[in-house]
Amino acid sequence: xxxxxxxxxxxxxxxxxxxxxxxxxxxxxxxxxxxxxxxxxxxxxxxxxxxxxxxxxxxxxxxxxxxxxxxxxxxxxxxxxxxxxxxxxxxxxxxxxxxxxxxxxxxxxxxxxxxxxxxxxxxxxxxxxxxxxxxxxxxxxxxxxxxxxxxxxxxx
Amino acid sequence: xxxxxxxxxxxxxxxxxxxxxxxxxxxxxxxxxxxxxxxxxxxxxxxxxxxxxxxxxxxxxxxxxxxxxxxxxxxxxxxxxxxxxxxxxxxxxxxxxxxxxxxxxxxxxxxxxxxxxxxxxxxxxxxxxxxxxxxxxxxxxxxxxxxxxxxxxxxx
Numbered sequence: 001x002x003x004x005x006x007x008x009x010x011x012x013x014x015x016x017x018x019x020x021x022x023x024x025x026x027x028x029x030x031x032x033x034x035x036x037x038x039x040x041x042x043x044x045x046x047x048x049x050x051x052x053x054x055x056x057x058x059x060x061x062x063x064x065x066x067x068x069x070x071x072x073x074x075x076x077x078x079x080x081x082x083x084x085x086x087x088x089x090x091x092x093x094x095x096x097x098x099x100x101x102x103x104x105x106x107x108x109x110x111x112x113x114x115x116x117x118x119x120x121x122x123x124x125x126x127x128x129x130x131x132x133x134x135x136x137x138x139x140x141x142x143x144x145x146x147x148x149x150x151x152x153x154x155x156x
Numbered sequence: 157x158x159x160x161x162x163x164x165x166x167x168x169x170x171x172x173x174x175x176x177x178x179x180x181x182x183x184x185x186x187x188x189x190x191x192x193x194x195x196x197x198x199x200x201x202x203x204x205x206x207x208x209x210x211x212x213x214x215x216x217x218x219x220x221x222x223x224x225x226x227x228x229x230x231x232x233x234x235x236x237x238x239x240x241x242x243x244x245x246x247x248x249x250x251x252x253x254x255x256x257x258x259x260x261x262x263x264x265x266x267x268x269x270x271x272x273x274x275x276x277x278x279x280x281x282x283x284x285x286x287x288x289x290x291x292x293x294x295x296x297x298x299x300x301x302x303x304x305x306x307x308x309x310x311x312x
Contacts, residue, residue: 039274043272045201045270046203047202047203047204047205047211047266047267047268048203048267049203049205049265049266049267050265053265053266053267053268054267054268055203055267055268055270057270082280082283085280085282086282086283089280089281089282090282109205109206109209109265110203110205110209111203111204111205111209111210111211111267112203112209112210112211112281112282112285112304112306113281113282114201114211114213114279114280114281114304115279115280115281115282116199116272116274116277116278116279116280117277117278117279117280118195118272118274118275118276118277118278119274120274121272121273121274121277122272122273122274123270123271123272123273124238124241124245124270124271124272124273125245125268125269125270125271126241126242126245126246126268126269126271127238127242129268148268148270150268
C-alpha cells in the first residue's frame with residue numbers, strides 16, 4: 001500500500017493550525033482505521049477527485065471543536081451553531097487545499113465541505129478503501145485527521 | 157438561483173430505487189434547507205467537483221436504512237455494521253454517478269462516498285451554499301436526498 005499521500009495532509013494540518021489558529025500541533029501515531037473504534041462529535045469532510053479519489057475528515061470532540069473555532073475567530077464560541085460548522089468547514093477546506101499543492105501528480109480537485117454534528121457519530125469508508133487515522137495533539141486537545149484515498153497504484 | 161441541477165439528482169434517486177432495490181419512490185416537496193431542522197441516523201455523502209462543486213447526501217432514519225440495505229442485498233439486515241455502511245455508500249455512489257450523466261455541462265467528477273452513523277446527527281453546508289432537501293417517499297419509509305451545488309452562475 002502506497003501511503004506517501006498521507007504526509008502532505010499531515011503537514012498541511014499542522015501548518016493550518018499554525019497559520020489560522022496560531023496553535024502548535026503534533027501528529028501522533030498513524031493507524032489504519034478500524035471503523036468501529038472511532039467516534040466524534042463534529043466532523044468536517046471534503047471529497048477529493050482526480051487521478052486519485054477519496055476524502056479527508058477532521059473529526060473533533062465537541063469541546064475541542066469549540067476551542068478550535070474560538071481560536072479561528074478570535075472570539076469565544078461555546079455553543080453549537082453556524083460559527084462552529086462554518087469554522088470547521090473552513091479548516092478542512094484549507095487543509096485539503098494546501099495538501100493538494102504537494103500532490104500535483106494526482107491532479108486533485110476538492111469538493112465543498114460538509115460538517116456533521118452529532119454526539120458520538122462515526123464515519124465509515126467503503127470496505128476496501130483504507131482510511132488512515134492521524135491523531136493531532138495540540139493545546140486545544142486531541143482531534144483526528146482521517147484520510148481515505150484510492151490511488152491509481154491500488155485501483156483494481 | 158438556478159436549481160435546474162436538482163432534477164437530475166431526483167430522477168437518479170428514483171431510478172436507483174427502482175433498479176437497485178425494486179422499490180417505487182416519489183419525490184416530496186423540495187425545500188431550501190434550514191440546517192437546524194433535519195436530523196438523521198445514517199447518511200451517505202459524496203463530493204462533487206468540476207465546473208460546479210458541492211455534494212449530495214442520502215440521509216435515513218435507522219430503520220429505513222436497514223430496509224433499504226435489506227432490499228439491496230436481498231437478505232435481512234437489522235443491525236448497524238459494514239453491510240449498512242457499504243450499502244448506503246453504494247446507493248449514494250450510484251445516485252451521483254447516474255446524475256452526472258444528465259449534467260454534462262458541469263463536467264462533474266465524484267469522490268468516494270463516506271457514510272456517517274450516529275443517532276440524530278445533522279449535516280451542514282457552509283453558510284452561503286444553499287442546500288436543497290428532497291424528501292423521498294417509498295414503501296421503505298421516508299428518507300432525504302440533499303443536494304448542495306455551487307454552480308458557476310452563483311459563484312461570486
